[in-house]
Amino acid sequence: MNALSSVQPAPPVSDASAVATAVAAVVAAGRSAALRGWVPATSGNFSVRIDAETVALTRSGVDKGRLTPDDVLIQPVDAPPVARASAETPLHLGLYRARPEIGAIFHTHSPAASVIGAGLLAEGAVRISGWELQKALASVRTHEATVEVPIFANDQDTAALAERIAERQAQPVAGVVAAPGYLLAGHGLYAWGATAAEAERHLEALEVLFAQILALKQFAA
Ligand SMILES: CSC[C@@H](O)[C@@H](O)C(=O)COP(=O)(O)O
Numbered sequence: 001m002n003a004l005s006s007v008q009p010a011p012p013v014s015d016a017s018a019v020a021t022a023v024a025a026v027v028a029a030g031r032s033a034a035l036r037g038w039v040p041a042t043s044g045n046f047s048v049r050i051d052a053e054t055v056a057l058t059r060s061g062v063d064k065g066r067l068t069p070d071d072v073l074i075q076p077v078d079a080p081p082v083a084r085a086s087a088e089t090p091l092h093l094g095l096y097r098a099r100p101e102i103g104a105i106f107h108t109h110s111p112a113a114s115v116i117g118a119g120l121l122a123e124g125a126v127r128i129s130g131w132e133l134q135k136a137l138a139s140v141r142t143h144e145a146t147v148e149v150p151i152f153a154n155d156q157d158t159a160a161l162a163e164r165i166a167e168r169q170a171q172p173v174a175g176v177v178a179a180p181g182y183l184l185a186g187h188g189l190y191a192w193g194a195t196a197a198e199a200e201r202h203l204e205a206l207e208v209l210f211a212q213i214l215a216l217k218q219f220a221a
């Protein structure tokens with residue numbers, strides 16, 4: 001081996017305007033979720049893909065409703081979490097690695113998502129059917145479709161959790177539409193889309209659907 005063969009290739013350099021666009025989308029998504037009360041007490045994390053190799057991702061422990069561009073880090077998709085990155089970075093990277101079509105991932109801690117995940121953990125999923133708003137999810141055309149949102153037990157080992165999620169994502173369920181999101185029991189919701197705008201729409205639709213499902217349970221009780 002000569003000296004040159006041990007030189008590592010330089011990391012990819014993302015286009016500056018693509019970085020700025022992704023960072024601005026992360027900041028906007030955090031602020032928007034905070035206004036809805038979905039990211040209390042510094043909870044939640046947000047990422048937007050910059051290109052095939054990198055994403056813009058929130059820094060750990062900051063108020064997601066008061067994000068500035070300095071709170072958004074550049075994270076390679078195929079590398080360990082960078083310093084100060086979200087504690088839940090492995091959950092973002094697992095999805096970006098497995099699914100190149102995903103362009104943004106938003107995570108919230110709304111009461112409705114946390115409660116439904118805890119209440120239905122034993123069933124392994126929440127099935128959504130009969131709601132007009134479910135048509136806001138990509139590939140859902142009718143209120144008669146059944147949309148499945150998987151539920152996973154919460155785990156502070158987010159790398160192990162990411163592996164369990166990837167295994168289940170690789171096993172589609174016949175007869176239902178897989179939601180662009182999943183629930184962590186007693187924790188919250190992860191939702192994604194091909195773009196930041198689509199992830200925002202999916203997040204809002206799922207959050208409101210969960211609130212409606214909870215309200216209907218109370219109404220019927
Ligand atoms: C403040 S409780 C919520 C955290 O434990 C975590 O679940 C979360 O969503 C935010 O973690 P972060 O490391 O700021 O991305």
Ligand SMILES: [Zn+2]
Nearest residue numbers: 043044187188
């Ligand atoms: Zn969380």
